[in-house]
Amino acid sequence: MDQRGQWDNRAAFILAAVGSAIGLGNLWRFPFKCYEHGGGAFLIAYVIALITIGIPLLLLEFSLGHRFRLAAPSAFRKVGRAFEWVGWWAVLVGFVIVTYYAVVMAWAVVYTGFSVTQAWGADPAGFFYGEVLGLTGGPFELGGVRRPLLIGLGISWTLIILAIWKSAKTVSKVVYLTVVLPWALLIIFIIRGVTLPGAAAGLHYYLAPIFGHLLNPALWGAAYGQVAYSVSIGFGIMIAYASFLPRRANITSSAVIIAVADGLTSIAGGFAVFGTLGYYAQLKGLPVTEVLKGGPGLAFITYPEVISQLPMARVFGLLFFLMLLALAVDSAFSLVEAVAAAVRDKWGLGHRASNFIVGGIAVSLGLIFTTGAGLYWLDIVDHFMEHFGLIAVLLVECIVLGWFHKTDQLRKHLNSVSKTQLGDWWPWFIRIVCPVILAALLTNGLVRELGRPYEGYPIRALVIAGWGVAALLPLLSILFSLFRGHRRDPVEETTGG
Numbered sequence: 001m002d003q004r005g006q007w008d009n010r011a012a013f014i015l016a017a018v019g020s021a022i023g024l025g026n027l028w029r030f031p032f033k034c035y036e037h038g039g040g041a042f043l044i045a046y047v048i049a050l051i052t053i054g055i056p057l058l059l060l061e062f063s064l065g066h067r068f069r070l071a072a073p074s075a076f077r078k079v080g081r082a083f084e085w086v087g088w089w090a091v092l093v094g095f096v097i098v099t100y101y102a103v104v105m106a107w108a109v110v111y112t113g114f115s116v117t118q119a120w121g122a123d124p125a126g127f128f129y130g131e132v133l134g135l136t137g138g139p140f141e142l143g144g145v146r147r148p149l150l151i152g153l154g155i156s157w158t159l160i161i162l163a164i165w166k167s168a169k170t171v172s173k174v175v176y177l178t179v180v181l182p183w184a185l186l187i188i189f190i191i192r193g194v195t196l197p198g199a200a201a202g203l204h205y206y207l208a209p210i211f212g213h214l215l216n217p218a219l220w221g222a223a224y225g226q227v228a229y230s231v232s233i234g235f236g237i238m239i240a241y242a243s244f245l246p247r248r249a250n251i252t253s254s255a256v257i258i259a260v261a262d263g264l265t266s267i268a269g270g271f272a273v274f275g276t277l278g279y280y281a282q283l284k285g286l287p288v289t290e291v292l293k294g295g296p297g298l299a300f301i302t303y304p305e306v307i308s309q310l311p312m313a314r315v316f317g318l319l320f321f322l323m324l325l326a327l328a329v330d331s332a333f334s335l336v337e338a339v340a341a342a343v344r345d346k347w348g349l350g351h352r353a354s355n356f357i358v359g360g361i362a363v364s365l366g367l368i369f370t371t372g373a374g375l376y377w378l379d380i381v382d383h384f385m386e387h388f389g390l391i392a393v394l395l396v397e398c399i400v401l402g403w404f405h406k407t408d409q410l411r412k413h414l415n416s417v418s419k420t421q422l423g424d425w426w427p428w429f430i431r432i433v434c435p436v437i438l439a440a441l442l443t444n445g446l447v448r449e450l451g452r453p454y455e456g457y458p459i460r461a462l463v464i465a466g467w468g469v470a471a472l473l474p475l476l477s478i479l480f481s482l483f484r485g486h487r488r489d490p491v492e493e494t495t496g497g
Helices: 009-022 029-036 040-068 071-081 081-117 124-132 147-163 167-178 179-192 200-208 213-214 217-230 237-243 252-284 297-307 313-347 349-370 374-403 407-417 424-451 457-482
Strands: none
Touching: 009 167, 009 237, 009 252, 009 313, 009 457, 029 040, 029 217, 029 252, 040 071, 040 200, 040 213, 040 217, 040 237, 040 252, 040 374, 040 407, 040 424, 071 081, 071 237, 071 374, 071 457, 081 124, 081 147, 081 237, 081 349, 081 374, 124 297, 124 424, 147 167, 147 313, 147 349, 167 200, 167 252, 167 313, 167 349, 179 200, 179 252, 179 313, 200 252, 200 424, 213 217, 217 252, 217 374, 217 424, 237 313, 252 407, 297 313, 313 407, 349 374, 374 407, 374 424, 374 457, 407 424
8 A cells, every 4th residue: 555545445436436426416406406497308418418528527537636646736736837726726616615515414414313303393494494594684694603503513524524534444434334325215215205196297397308498508507517516526536536546447437437326326316306396296286396496495394394294204304314414424525535635745744634624624614604694605605616616627627637738648547547448539528528618607607697696695795705705716726836845745756657
């Protein structure tokens, strides 16, 4: 084993990468986007997006991390000293996301406890927004920290730090539970969802495409944005994970397995969700198109209300929120590990020290999301990170690695360590196809955002938590790249394969 540590085996690596990719978004973000954009039509766009950017960019990040065996900033510095900041930008986007992702994980923690008594009662919406979040009238009415969320946040971060206590060695063991358990529970909820009365109406909406929706640019933007977010590219995670692989690793087929597993999990989760929505629509006497109002509402309002109507409601409630918690922990600790690995490579800190530093700063910054105004700030930051921060990082990655580095060298590296061989098409995807798609997404997002304020939030809030954070991250990235690393610079010691 080299000094970076290695995965126990290929299966552990694949499970860890799949665990990072499969998170709350597969059962929350994906179904809601599918619901918003015409069900079956969105599925078609999603599969195309997975093939055209998901798999090619996942291969790109794996090739970079494995070739140089370094975290994102140091790996980009190997490409050229002027490009280290790109790696920092990626991990900082992931760092910002984990500050609020851990709070959503805290919601799952407290709801796991509430599920035992069905504490949400007859008004799940009032309970979620009032009793749990203590939602105020706007983003500048903080309302104080909510004690249940603070406790849940403490439990969440304890689980995250324990999961990565000894780097790849600990993660290799943890993922067998945190990836396999949610899949097992998801199968239970799929069976339960599709057999509920009224499920057929929900499944018809999910699977029957209205092809006219495919002419809507917003649908394609949502599909490509979902793939980029879900596959965990653009955060430095997959670069760091690939750096822990042994020299010989069948990376190409692993990337395809991971991307397909993520896509299939989202699609399978849709059966559970839309079957349940069909039942919920019948329960309320409404069409399926009118029963869901927002992403968090699906997991913390609609599902609790449906679960309360089922036999063995307490059991199903407990299993559902345990599933959410297990899904969240993999994604959360992968975001932390990407940042911590970058810090270790740059400044030579120990594994536990880097984890505690990254975790401590993230907890401190995340406290605002536990206040009565937390949901507003979370929504703003999440929107700008998904539509601008992440897409911009991926676009710059493609430009740097496609035009300022010989992409064919990365292809040759992948082919030298993999049984499955990449053809000449892949470099052209990195140089042309992916950048064009990402630039179109970014342009479309900017035009839409400048046309009207997101969700009607005050301009000041959008400037602070949206545009401000999005602009601050590349500036911080450049600053970090200018800092001198520790004496034994990994970029000087490591040679590419």
